[in-house]
Amino acid sequence: MKDLTGFQRDLLYCIAGMEEPYGLGIKEDLKSYREIEVNHARLYSNLNTLVDNGYVVKRSLNGRKRATN
Numbered sequence: 001m002k003d004l005t006g007f008q009r010d011l012l013y014c015i016a017g018m019e020e021p022y023g024l025g026i027k028e029d030l031k032s033y034r035e036i037e038v039n040h041a042r043l044y045s046n047l048n049t050l051v052d053n054g055y056v057v058k059r060s061l062n063g064r065k066r067a068t069n
């Protein structure tokens with residue numbers, strides 16, 4: 001986990017605490033956790049990095065992509 005940014009670790013923390021994590025839900029949870037506004041591009045770019053590095057698995061549910069750890 002040394003290769004992760006603080007933001008990416010916070011994303012993992014939020015995902016781990018959610019029963020069915022999804023982009024906007026993660027964004028809202030992160031917003032309440034860190035009290036910052038997170039833009040769409042930053043969120044999904046970092047989620048994709050977590051997927052690419054094997055920390056998160058992206059799966060479809062009802063035709064939509066979901067993140068799972």
